Structure formats: structure tokens, C-alpha cells
Amino acid sequence: MDVYERRVSVLREAMATAGLDALVLYNNGSYHFTEMDPIYYLSGFKPLGPHAVVILPKDDDPCLLFMPVWDQQRASRRSRVQNLRPARDFAREYLQLVTEMGLRKAKVGLTGMGRQNRAVHGLLSAPFEQRPLPADSLVEEAAAVKDDLELSLVEKATEIAERGYAYLLETLRPGVCECTLVGEVDAYMRSLGADDNFLLISASQHNRAVHAPTDRRLDRGDILLAEISPSFEGQFTQICRSVVLGRPTELMREKYGLLIEAMWAGIRRCRSGETAGAAVSEVDRVVSAAGYGKYTVPPYMRTRGHGMGLGSVAPGNLTAGSDFVFRKNMLFVFHPNQYIPETGYFLVGEPIVVGEEGGRPLTGRTAHLDSVE
Amino acid sequence: MQTLQPVLRRGRSVWNQSTFPSDEFHERVRVVREMLLGEGMRALLVVGGGERYHDIAYLANLVPMMPWTVMVLPVEGEPALIAGIGGGREIPFIRTCTWVGDVRVAPSLGEGMVRVLQERGVTAGPVGVAGFEERLPALLYEEVVGRLSGYELVAVDDRLAAIRRRKRPREISAMVEAARIVRRAELAAVAAFGRGGSNVEAAVAAERAARTAGAHDVRVLCNLEVADALWPYEGPSMVRHVPFCAYLAVEHEGYWADRALTSPAVDSERYLQARSGLAAMREAARDGARAADVALAALREIGDEHRQTALAYGLGGGIGLSLDEAPRIDPESEDRLEASMTLSLRLCLGHPGEPLMLVSDLVQVGQRAASSLLSPA
Numbered sequence: 001m002d003v004y005e006r007r008v009s010v011l012r013e014a015m016a017t018a019g020l021d022a023l024v025l026y027n028n029g030s031y032h033f034t035e036m037d038p039i040y041y042l043s044g045f046k047p048l049g050p051h052a053v054v055i056l057p058k059d060d061d062p063c064l065l066f067m068p069v070w071d072q073q074r075a076s077r078r079s080r081v082q083n084l085r086p087a088r089d090f091a092r093e094y095l096q097l098v099t100e101m102g103l104r105k106a107k108v109g110l111t112g113m114g115r116q117n118r119a120v121h122g123l124l125s126a127p128f129e130q131r132p133l134p135a136d137s138l139v140e141e142a143a144a145v146k147d148d149l150e151l152s153l154v155e156k157a158t159e160i161a162e163r164g165y166a167y168l169l170e171t172l173r174p175g176v177c178e179c180t181l182v183g184e185v186d187a188y189m190r191s192l193g194a195d196d197n198f199l200l201i202s203a204s205q206h207n208r209a210v211h212a213p214t215d216r217r218l219d220r221g222d223i224l225l226a227e228i229s230p231s232f233e234g235q236f237t238q239i240c241r242s243v244v245l246g247r248p249t250e251l252m253r254e255k256y257g258l259l260i261e262a263m264w265a266g267i268r269r270c271r272s273g274e275t276a277g278a279a280v281s282e283v284d285r286v287v288s289a290a291g292y293g294k295y296t297v298p299p300y301m302r303t304r305g306h307g308m309g310l311g312s313v314a315p316g317n318l319t320a321g322s323d324f325v326f327r328k329n330m331l332f333v334f335h336p337n338q339y340i341p342e343t344g345y346f347l348v349g350e351p352i353v354v355g356e357e358g359g360r361p362l363t364g365r366t367a368h369l370d371s372v373e
Numbered sequence: 374m375q376t377l378q379p380v381l382r383r384g385r386s387v388w389n390q391s392t393f394p395s396d397e398f399h400e401r402v403r404v405v406r407e408m409l410l411g412e413g414m415r416a417l418l419v420v421g422g423g424e425r426y427h428d429i430a431y432l433a434n435l436v437p438m439m440p441w442t443v444m445v446l447p448v449e450g451e452p453a454l455i456a457g458i459g460g461g462r463e464i465p466f467i468r469t470c471t472w473v474g475d476v477r478v479a480p481s482l483g484e485g486m487v488r489v490l491q492e493r494g495v496t497a498g499p500v501g502v503a504g505f506e507e508r509l510p511a512l513l514y515e516e517v518v519g520r521l522s523g524y525e526l527v528a529v530d531d532r533l534a535a536i537r538r539r540k541r542p543r544e545i546s547a548m549v550e551a552a553r554i555v556r557r558a559e560l561a562a563v564a565a566f567g568r569g570g571s572n573v574e575a576a577v578a579a580e581r582a583a584r585t586a587g588a589h590d591v592r593v594l595c596n597l598e599v600a601d602a603l604w605p606y607e608g609p610s611m612v613r614h615v616p617f618c619a620y621l622a623v624e625h626e627g628y629w630a631d632r633a634l635t636s637p638a639v640d641s642e643r644y645l646q647a648r649s650g651l652a653a654m655r656e657a658a659r660d661g662a663r664a665a666d667v668a669l670a671a672l673r674e675i676g677d678e679h680r681q682t683a684l685a686y687g688l689g690g691g692i693g694l695s696l697d698e699a700p701r702i703d704p705e706s707e708d709r710l711e712a713s714m715t716l717s718l719r720l721c722l723g724h725p726g727e728p729l730m731l732v733s734d735l736v737q738v739g740q741r742a743a744s745s746l747l748s749p750a
Contacts, residue, residue, distance in 0.1 A: 030423050032440070033380040048375045048605070068375050070685045073602045114510050121511040179385035183584030186383060190577045193608045199383045211466035212386035212438065215587075233608070236380075298460035 003149040004080040007042055008056065014142035015058055015109065022103050023135060025054040026112030026124060033198040033229060033236055034306050034313050038111050038139050039064070040234050041311045045079035047071075051090040053124070054081055057101060065090070065097055091123050098127040109135025143312035146331045150311050151353065153235035154331055156193070158351050158362040161228045161239045164189040168201070168228075172372055174220050174245060178202055178213035185228075194230030198238070201226045203245070207345035209299075210337075220246045225347045229333075234310035238333040239363060240349030244371040255340045256369035259348045262286035262336045263367070266304065270334060270352050270359030276315045276322035279359075280304045283336045284320060292340060296320075300339040305349065307332045330354040374620050374631070374687060374696070374719075376592035377605035378424060381438070382624070384589040388434050388470045389626055392550070395472045397543050401432060401536075406448050408532055415495045417446040417529065418486055418521075420504035427694035428503050428533050429454075430627040435471045436589065438463065441508060443486060444473070447493040451475055455485040482513065483520025490524070501529040539713040540693060544628065545737060545746070548693065548715055551588075551630035552735050552746045555623040558583040558591070563636045566617040572597050573610040575617050580606075588623045592696075595619035600728045603686070603721075618729045620719075622696055629696045632747070633719045633733035643679075647720045647732045650674035654688070654702070654718045655736060658743040664690075664706035671720060672704065679722040682729075686721035692735065714738040715746065 001009065015023055025038040029049015039054050040046045043064055052066040063083040066075055072086045087093040098104060110124060110132035125132050146154070167188045172181055182201050189197060200210045203224040210225040218224065222245045229238040244252060262283040269279040283304050284296040295301070307313030308331065315324040315332060335349025348367040352359035409417055421429030421444070422437045429444050430436050433454060443455040453475035456467045461478040468476050479485025490500070500521070506528065509517060518526065540548070561582030566575040576593045583591040594603035600614040616638070622631040638644055653670040668688050672680055684703075691698030693715050700708030702718065710716075719733035736743035 029375070030378055031380050046377070046605075046607070048377055050375065068685070070602060070682075071375075071604075073599055074604050077598070078607075113512060116511055117507055117509060118511045118514055119506065179587060180585045182383060182385075183581055183586075186584060187577055187581030190580060190606065191574075191609060195607050196380050197383060198381045200381075208465045209462040211463065212382070213384065214387045214469075215385065231380075299462045299464065302460050302462045 003147055004042070004044065006147065007143070008062065010142050011042070011056060011139065012058055014138050018109065018135070018138055019107060020109045020133070020135070021058050021106035023056040023109045023111065023139070024124060024132065025056065025139070026110065026116060027052045028112070028115040028120065030115060031196065031309070033308060035114065036140055036143070036309055036312050037234070041143065043079045043081040045075050045081070046234060051087070051120070053094065055097065055101060055103070057103065060101065063097060063101065065094060094123065095127050103128070105129050108132040109138055111136045111139050140312045140314055144314035145327050145329050146311065146353070150235055150331070151329065153232050154237050154351060155362055157230050157232035157235055157237040158239070160189050160192045160194050160230045160232060161237055162364055163192060164228050164230065165226065165239060165241055168226060169243065169370060169372060172218060172224060172243065172245070174218050176218050178216050178218070182213040189230050193232055195233065196231045198227070198229035198236065204344065208339065209345050210347060218245055223252070223344060223346070225345065227347060229308070231310070236308040236310065237351045237362065238308060238335070238349065239351065239367070240333070240335045240337055240347035241367055242346045242348065242369055244369065246371065246373065248369055248371050252343050253369060255343045256346055256348070258287065258290050259336050259338055259346055260367060263334065263348055263350070266336065267334055267350070267352060267359040267361065270326060270354055272326055272328045272354055272356050274326050276318045276324040276326065277320055279334070280318050280320045280322065287336070287338065295339055295341070301337055304336055305332050305334040326354045328354055328356060334359060374594070374622070376594060376620070376622060376696070379590070382436065382590040384584045384591065385587045386436070386470060386589055388472070392547050392626060393434055393543055397541070398432065398434060398472050402446065402452070404536055405432065405446065405533065408529070408536065409448050409501055412527070414499045414501045414527060415448055416490055416493065417501040417503065419444040419446070420508045422508060425504060425508055425695070426627070427537065427698070430694050431537055433471045433473050434627070435467065436627050441482060441513070443482060445486060445489040445493070447490070447495055450493040453477060453489045455479045455482065455489070481516065483517040486517065487520050497523055499525040499527050502526045503528070503530045503533050506530070534699065537694065538691070538699070539711055540715050540737070544693065545715070547626050547628040548630055548735070549746050549748065551623055551625035551628050553748065554583055554586045554588050554625055555621055555630045555632045556747060557586050558621050558623060559632050559634055562617065562619060562621070563634070566636060571611045571613050572617055573606065573612070576606050576619065579619070579621055583623045588625055590624035592622040593619060596729060601723055601726055603729070614728065616728055618731050620731065627694055629692050629694075630735050630746070631692065631696065631717050631733065632735070633721065633731035635729070635731050643722050643730045646675050646679070647722050647730050650720045651718060651732045651734055655734060656742045658710055658716060658718065658736060658738055660710060660712040660738060660740050662710045664700040664702050664708045664710060665704050667710070668702045668704045668706065675720065675722060682723045683720055687719070689717040689719045689733070691715065692717040710738045712739055716743065
């Protein structure tokens with residue numbers, strides 16, 4: 001059984017437990033770094049949109065209905081779902097497909113709820129006599145532990161991220177525009193195979209947060225923040241890095257060291273059976289002990305980490321209150337990114353795989369306060 | 374053209390006050406308020422994000438990074454932007470991208486809207502809404518509309534689209550700049566391909582050139598693995614298909630420009646047919662013309678053998694704060710063109726197994742034949 005067959009099998013087990021006759025997996029062609037894409041996950045094909053579904057019956061072959069029709073050759077080459085239907089009139093052909101598959105009376109689970117406006121939700125529900133049940137969490141849960149393919153892809157994506165960061169260090173210098181830097185680093189990672197990238201690079205003498213690149217030219221004394229998040233064959237990773245243009249001050253080193261200490265304290269708790277909240281609390285404990293307790297909440301930080309698509313994005317956002325229990329081979333980025341009043345915002349974070357004894361960073365070189373003289 | 378959406382628009386993101394000073398937005402807001410007042414509405418609620426940011430960008434200059442951003446525009450008093458739920462780490466940066474002074478986060482979208490309306494003294498009555506049906510997921514729609522149950526919600530999407538349809542001079546200026554960037558991307562791709570690079574390398578060169586020249590977003594489709602279809606980038610490849618065929622689209626300061634190209638473009642019969650079809654569209658695209666007639670003008674020139682491929686990829690349509698605004702250039706369209714509309718006109722000809730032939734132009738509609746906004750890079 002190959003990995004795609006195993007994914008189908010895992011979803012069918014979850015469907016059986018929930019008493020579902022079929023799953024309808026929907027995508028509207030929009031993609032999000034922190035959302036699962038069940039169609040890509042199940043088929044290996046990333047639809048352009050504006051509409052695509054995979055219908056997975058409990059005991060029959062799945063079918064992929066997609067747009068636009070001119071994307072048929074790519075679908076044929078990429079999709080592991082063999083039954084392909086390019087659609088000109090999505091609504092009509094969806095209804096026809098559900099009817100042909102004999103699912104009008106079926107008890108169906110529907111995913112992609114966040115991508116369905118009222119009209120689309122109505123269109124997807126209309127063919128069925130029983131109202132489809134929301135099934136995003138069912139799929140997220142079934143896919144929460146990463147399979148071998150996902151783990152190999154995230155390792156490759158992380159390698160691209162680290163090479164991208166190394167290229168950034170080579171490229172950046174005072175006088176370069178943030179947006180030029182992003183263009184160069186992004187293209188470099190593209191050439192290495194990044195098929196998408198949640199890439200933010202910005203710099204300031206005192207950062208409030210990382211943000212989209214602007215016209216600002218880098219200056220000596222800047223701290224450059226880089227959130228580098230390429231995907232490889234759909235699987236995202238993320239590394240969070242901070243670089244000083246010039247010699248870092250002792251204060252910068254001390255405060256960045258504090259966040260590194262906090263990160264490792266948290267990573268040690270990213271172990272099977274531990275809650276996400278416990279790992280986050282460990283970070284907050286270290287930061288608070290240094291006198292920055294009031295800065296461990298928004299807007300001084302956002303979250304201590306999060307899952308990353310293509311597959312399940314469990315455990316979601318890592319927050320102090322989360323009672324999500326880690327399991328071996330779950331994947332997320334762990335990042336105690338944080339505003340410190342004396343130095344400004346710092347980025348520090350690694351992609352982590354949950355192990356029995358703690359989190360395992362996928363990076364070859366974990367975050368340091370780097371500098372470019 | 375349907376392109377592959379990235380998870381993030383990761384290029385240059387600024388409010389360029391040289392192109393769009395505050396008075397530009399004050400004038401746009403004035404016109405929209407006039408529409409609202411004329412229909413007895415006391416405020417406007419606009420939801421935008423993802424691919425559909427046009428109304429928010431038109432009124433606030435903001436191309437939202439978040440899936441849902443809301444602009445609350447009362448007919449009297451200051452507007453507000455709800456640019457996040459919870460946190461607020463991004464708010465200081467968002468404030469640099471818009472003229473709107475009140476940028477905030479809210480515990481929930483519906484609650485945030487109600488709070489701003491009440492703060493502005495709008496406690497009941499008709500309120501215009503835009504983007505609700507298209508942008509809000511069904512469950513969120515219920516939450517938002519439930520919170521706004523004390524108001525009479527009136528959909529004004531079409532009325533806003535009508536206001537945006539005729540481009541203002543500064544919008545044309547922004548599109549000319551976007552067109553300049555897309556031409557630079559084209560030249561970079563052609564140069565990379567000309568040096569013996571693969572189709573993928575040419576595509577990456579186009580993206581790099583566009584982003585380093587100031588594009589906020591870039592989309593590229595080209596004949597990557599097969600000669601006769603346009604694909605998005607999915608990974609490195611050394612495959613070379615001659616000619617290089619591509620569709621490039623660039624968003625700059627909210628405004629899109631696109632370009633369909635074939636390189637090298639030899640004087641083959643098909644290329645001449647494509648050029649002639651494009652010229653016919655340009656000639657037909659004028660104030661008052663039917664969009665269907667523009668399409669038919671092209672189809673007459675290219676003949677039946679190319680009709681199916683050309684229609685599958687599309688003949689183009691309105692372009693501006695979205696890559697695919699109305700009207701669609703299609704033989705079935707019932708829309709009419711108006712002066713100062715901007716259109717992407719394009720033709721893609723081909724047969725299965727043979728290279729595609731792509732040509733395009735970005736034009737402004739006027740009283741005579743449409744004029745090109747594409748200039749040398």
C-alpha cells in the first residue's frame with residue numbers, strides 16, 4: 001500500500017467511525033499556510049480553482065472534479081485519484097457526478113467549510129437528501145500524525161529554508177531595499193524547488209513585528225527579521241531568524257539568548273503525551289522570569305507556534321491554554337517570537353517533530369542571533 | 374485567467390502617496406457616500422481579503438493580508454478598518470498602508486462591526502454591505518449577520534462595482550506602472566530562455582524581475598512540462614519547450630497588469646492569426662461596444678480551428694483591482710464597454726500536442742479603438 005492509498009484508508013477508517021458513506025473534500029483555489037488542503041493531500045494535485053472536489057465514497061473509487069478544463073493534462077500527470085472530471089459548469093457536473101456515484105441518499109461529510117461562501121455551501125449540499133455534516137475536524141484528526149511522505153517533504157522544505165537563509169545572509173547589506181531582498185531570496189528558493197512560500201522579511205532599528213517588505217533600505221544597526229516558510233510539493237515548513245546589520249550589542253545578545261533559552265525549554269516539552277499548553281507555558285515561564293511577563297500576550301507576540309499545511313495543521317495555534325495532546329510525529333513550528341522593549345521584536349523558531357523525549361528540530365543549524373558586518 | 378494563488382502576497386507592500394495621496398481616497402469615499410445617502414443608507418460595511426480585496430483597496434488603499442478585513446464607512450464620521458481578530462501584532466504596520474486612522478482588531482468580526490457602527494451613532498436602519506455573500510464563509514456569515522440583526526442590510530456590491538468600473542486617472546497611472554513591471558518580467562523570462570534556460574528557469578526569472586521591481590504579487594503560468602498547456606510552477610525542471618509560452622500577471626500597489634507571450638514569436642501563420650485577432654479586439658473595444666462583439670471580432674479572425682482553445686483559456690476581460698473584473702470578453706456576454714474601463718485582451722491558439730501561441734494587450738477603452746497601456750520596460 002503506497003502513501004496515498006494509506007491516506008485513503010485512514011480517512012475511510014475515520015468515516016466508518018463517524019458513520020459516513022462518503023466524504024466531499026472541497027477547495028476553491030485559495031491556499032493558506034496554516035490550513036489543511038485535503039484535495040492536495042489525498043490526490044497529489046493542487047487545483048487552480050475556482051472549484052474542485054474529491055468525492056471519496058466508503059467503498060468505491062474516489063473521483064476528482066476540477067476546473068479549469070485546460071488544466072486536465074496536469075491533473076492527469078499529478079493526481080493519484082484516477083477518476084478525473086474536468087468541469088466547465090461545476091454546479092451541473094457536480095450534481096451529475098453525485099448522482100452517478102449513487103450518493104444522493106448518502107450520509108456525507110463535507111470539508112473545506114472555511115472556503116465555502118453561502119452559495120457554494122448550498123451548491124455542495126444540494127444534491128444530498130440529508131444535509132452534509134461538517135467534516136474538517138474529522139480529516140484534520142485522521143491526518144494529525146505525519147506519514148513518511150510528509151516527513152520527507154518537510155525535511156526537504158526545511159533544507160530549502162535554511163539554504164534560503166544562508167543566501168539571505170550572503171545577499172543582505174546596507175542600502176538594499178527590503179522588497180529587493182525578498183525578490184532575490186524568494187527566487188533563489190524557487191530555483192531550489194519551493195513551490196510556494198510564506199516569506200516575510202523586514203528590518204528596523206526597533207522592530208514592532210515582522211511585516212511585509214517595503215521600500216525601506218537596510219541600514220547599519222538594523223535588526224532584520226526573516227520568517228522563511230517554503231513549501232516543497234505542498235508541504236510547508238518555517239524557520240524564524242533575526243540578523244543584526246553590524247555588530248550586535250551585548251543587550252541584543254542577552255535578550256536574544258533569553259528567547260533561545262525559552263525556545264529550548266518549550267521544545268523539551270514538545271513530547272508525546274504532553275499538552276501544547278504545557279510547552280507554551282514553559283516558554284512564558286522563562287520569559288516572565290526575566291521580567292517580561294506582560295509581554296507574553298498579544299500584541300507583543302501572536303502565538304508560540306502552529307501547524308503547517310499541506311496535511312493536517314494540528315495542533316493549530318500553540319497557546320498557553322491549549323489542552324491539545326501531542327503525539328509522536330506531529331509537526332509544527334515552535335517559535336517564541338517576541339517583542340522585548342529594550343531591543344524590539346525578535347524572531348526565533350524551528351520546525352519541530354514531536355518525539356518521545358521532546359521535540360526534534362528539523363533544522364541543521366538552529367536560530368542564533370546572526371550578524372552581517 | 375485562472376492562476377495559482379500563493380499563500381501570501383510576499384512582495385513590496387506600501388502606501389505610495391505619490392501615486393495615491395489622501396485626497397484620492399477622500400474623493401472616492403465622497404462618491405460612495407453620495408450613493409449611500411441617495412439610497413437612504415447610513416453606513417457601508419465592506420468585507421475583503423484573499424483574491425477579492427477590490428472594494429477595500431479602492432476605499433482604503435489596503436490589500437489585506439488577512440483572509441477577512443472589514444471597512445466600516447459611515448456616511449458621517451471617520452471610517453474604521455477591522456484588520457484582525459484577536460492579537461493585533463500587525464496593526465502598526467497596517468496603519469502605514471492606509472489613510473484610515475482607525476485600524477483595530479476585534480473579538481469577532483460581527484461584534485467589531487456593530488461596535489464601530491454604534492460608536493459612529495449608527496444604531497439601526499439600512500446599512501450597505503459588500504463582499505458578504507462572496508467573501509464570508511457560510512458559518513461566519515451567519516455569525517456576522519446575526520450580530521447585525523438590528524440593521525437592515527442592503528447588498529451594494531453591484532453599485533460599488535459600477536463606481537469602480539471606470540478607472541480614475543491615478544488608477545490608470547498605477548496600472549501603467551504595473552504594466553511596466555510585467556514587461557520587465559517578460560524581458561527577464563525571454564532573456565533567460567534565450568540563454569538556453571529551461572522553461573522553469575524562465576518562469577523563475579520573470580518572478581524575480583517582477584518582485585525586485587516592486588511587484589506585490591506575481592503569477593506565472595507557462596508550458597513547463599508539456600508544450601501545449603499552461604502550468605503553474607511546481608518545482609525545478611530542465612525541460613525546454615520551444616517556443617516559451619507564458620501568461621504573466623503582476624499586482625503593484627493593488628493594481629494588476631498581465632501579459633501573454635510567445636518567444637521566439639516567429640512569423641508563422643498561427644502567430645499572424647493571433648496578432649490579427651488581437652488587433653480586431655482592440656479595434657472593436659470602444660465605449661458602448663458589446664463585450665460579445667469584441668469576442669466575436671477575434672473569433673472571426675482566428676477561425677473555427679482555434680475557437681475551442683481560445684475560449685477555454687478565455688479572451689480576457691476587465692482588469693484593475695482584480696485580475697478578472699467584469700466585463701468578460703466572451704461571445705455570450707451581455708455587458709457593454711464604457712470609456713475608461715481597462716481590459717486585458719488575449720488570445721491563446723493551439724492544437725493538442727502542438728505549442729500554444731499566446732498574445733495579449735492591456736488596454737484602456739475610449740471613444741475610438743482601445744489604447745495600449747503596455748509600454749517598453
